[in-house]
Amino acid sequence: MMMNNLPNENGINLLDLPNKRIQFDGPFFISCALPQSDDLLMHCQSYIDDLFKHRLSLHHFAERWKDNGISLWLAQDVKRSELEQQEKMFAFYMMFSQDIEGYVLVQCQLESQDLLQ
Structure with a gap:
């Protein structure tokens, strides 16, 4: 399958950033x-269900x-409005490379994130 502009091409893997926690409500x-x-x-x-069931951090x-x-990539191409920035909205791609290839865009509100070390 050919896909242009894959999230992992020159992208930032979320494991390379401080850990983030979703506001599940x-x-x-x-x-x-x-x-x-x-x-x-x-x-x-089923993966999203697991994320919510166990209230996992993104890391x-x-x-x-x-x-x-499955890998998670920062959605650098998604523009956020001022309101979205105030609401701590966060966007990332969930990329699949087994069984089915492709990705989905996830937008959610953050509860917290770790500090850089």
């Missing part, structure tokens, strides 16, 4: 504009599922 959106979007959205559902989630070909 806040806004949470998933979208996909790829041709196989329905398949990708269905494929990611913990990425480590837990990396052997399944």
